[in-house]
Amino acid sequence: MTDTLFPTLAASATSATPAASIAIDSERLWQSLMTLAQIGATDKGGVCRLALTDLDRQGRELFVQWATEAGCTVRVDAIGNIFARRAGQDASLPAVATGSHIDTQPTGGKFDGNYGVLAGLEVLRTLNDAGIRTVAPLEICVWTNEEGSRFVPVMMGSGVYASAFTLDHALTAADREGVTVADALKSIGFDGKDAASVEAGAPRFGAYFEAHIEQGPVLEDADIPLGVVTGALGQRWYDVVVTGQEAHAGPTPMGLRRDALQGATGLMQTVNNIAMNEQPNGRGTVGYVQVHPNSRNVIPGRVTFTVDFRHPDDAGLSRMDAALRKACAALGVDGRLEVTVAQTVYFPPVKFAEQLVRAVRDGAARAGLAHQDIVSGAGHDAVYVARVAPAAMIFVPCKDGISHNEIEDAKPEHLAAGCNVLLHAMLDQAGIAA
Structure with missing residues (x-):
């Protein structure tokens, strides 16, 4: 050329x-x-x-x-x-x-x-x-x-x-x-x-x-x-849903809870860690979070949040994708929480x-x-x-x-x-x- x-x-x-x-x-x-x-x-x-x-x-x-x-x-x-x-x-x-x-x-x-x-x-x-x-x-x-x-x-x-x-x-x-x-x-x-x-x-x-x-x-x-x-940067966007079980915040002991928010916040930190492992140009963002039922004295039964990954090459995006899916699968392994991941956007x-x-x-x-x-x-x-x-x-x-x-x-x-x-x-x- x-x-x-x-x-x-x-x-x-x-x-x-x-x-x-x-x-x-x-x-x-x-x-x-x-x-x-x-x-x-x-x-x-x-x-x-x-x-x-x-x-x-x-x-x-x-x-x-x-x-x-x-x-x-x-x-x-x-x-x-x-x-x-x-x-x-x-x-x-x-x-x-x-x-x-x-x-x-x-x-x-x-x-x-x-x-x-x-x-x-x-x-x-x-x-x-x-x-x-x-x-x-x-x-x-x-x-x-x-x-x-x-x-x-x-x-x-x-x-x-x-x-x-x-x-x-x-x-x-x-x-x-x-x-x-x-x-x-x-x-x-x-x-x-x-x-x-x-x-x-x-x-x-x-x-x-x-x-x-x-x-x-x-x-x-x-x-x-x-x-x-x-x-x-290439982009992959996801909708992640963590499902547990609502329960009363008072009578339910910590060890017996199926708290979707606790699981979700751990995944959100993982999103940040995944991006930090892909520096200098990897990006990871959780920009939207919805908690259900979002009540002061109810243990959250469902959390929906978004993930935005960005990277300058497709191999990096694939590594980030695999790391997210691995973390989501690990969270649901004991059956207390269910995690679904749906990719909504892909820009190479x-x-x-x-x-x-x-x-x-x-x-x-x-x-x-x-x-x-x-x-x-x-x-x-x-x-x-x-x-x-x-x-x-x-x-x-x-x-x-x-x-x-x-x-x-x-x-x-x-x-x-x-x-x-x-x-x-x-x-x-x-x-x-x-």
């Missing part, structure tokens, strides 16, 4: 050309982020703009307006993904794309997802300002329902695009009020039924980059402004395309930015896109590693640095027209 998708063309973007010294307008990028953040702004300084609501419509329409003003042709597919294309010299070449999402958590921030979309827009605006035309087309993607706060599955738009699940499965998903995705898309006018629509799963890309805040503390802790994302680990990872790394070095390789612990649209196109990601720090929170924050200079690296990585892949 060559260093670029179009090696003979991308070679024109050398240090001898004006393109080597161009930089994005950091103030314009910041103002775009702040303007979009006003749509669904919360009293605490965050954003609540759930997927396919009227606020999402407003955010989408603002992006479409900006992309159109930047000279893009805008299309929408059947799951509501938006594709804004800047024409290249050779329309037959697959586009070099970038993007993310603009839907948020109920108590979301200004940068999660939004940064990746508007960084892509700033790249196109910068190329317009410099009068630079690329050989291959450039594309900005706004993926539908990445967060999964209103509809499941998460990463819905990119999942349909990459055929991780079917369009019909996504369109029939419903929120808590019974509104389906199909109905919600139609209500906001983004169901891909107009003349500018494209089929779900199109267009295909020659390369895809996604810029994102890290959503964790690693870069900030190391005081490094840019992360070169080499891949994403993702390794991003080496040539694109190298383009990000080279772009950071060219800009004189301290950087480090990093593995994403969260799911992103790039994880699905990587199934059908070469993909890579760029991380920038966020304050205290906090995300999915109204206090989510990032420094303008870090956002600008990541966007500049995105600019040059995309140019490396798309080539500059003579």
Whole structure:
């Protein structure tokens, strides 16, 4: 595999050309982020703009307006993904794309997802300002329902695009009020039924980059402004149910109890130990616990809890899976407690395309930015896109590693640095027209 998708063309973007010294307008990028953040702004300084609501419509329409003003042709597919294309010299070449999402958590921030979309827009605006035309087309993607706060599955738009699940499965998903995705898309006018629509799963890309805040503390802790994302952790999620027997807390001696909570808490500690044995990148989390009957003077008869395992390779995930199942089987061996384990989610680990990872790394070095390789612990649209196109990601720090929170924050200079690296990585892949 060559260093670029179009090696003979991308070679024109050398240090001898004006393109080597161009930089994005950091103030314009910041103002775009702040303007979009006003749509669904919360009293605490965050954003609540759930997927396919009227606020999402407003955010989408603002992006479409900006992309159109930047000279893009805008299309929408059947799951509501938006594709804004800047024409290249050779329309037959697959586009070099970038993007993310603009839907948020109920108590979301200004940068999660939004940064990746508007960084892509700033790249196109910068190329317009410099009068630079690329050989291959450039594309900005706004993926539908990445967060999964209103509809499941998460990463819905990119999942349909990459055929991780079917369009019909996504369109029939419903929120808590019974509104389906199909109905919600139609209500906001983004169901891909107009003349500018494209089929779900199109267009295909020659390369895809996604810029994102890290959503964790690693870069900030190391005081490094840019992360070169080499891949994403695989994930296995489980529902675990421990069943014992309810009994009166007073008359029942400790040695004769069938206390489901005592058994469950031991398993929860085991989850943590399993992850600690898979360092530095193993993760283990119990995020949800339900105790029945949840009464002060009743010994718990049933406990349901979730397990979230993450690891950068499948063998590690398999070891974690085996260790969990072994611990659950051991707990139930004496017959006092019954334990069931059901896997609910499996995302295989993702390794991003080496040539694109190298383009990000080279772009950071060219800009004189301290950087480090990093593995994403969260799911992103790039994880699905990587199934059908070469993909890579760029991380920038966020304050205290906090995300999915109204206090989510990032420094303008870090956002600008990541966007500049995105600019040059995309140019490396798309080539500059003579």
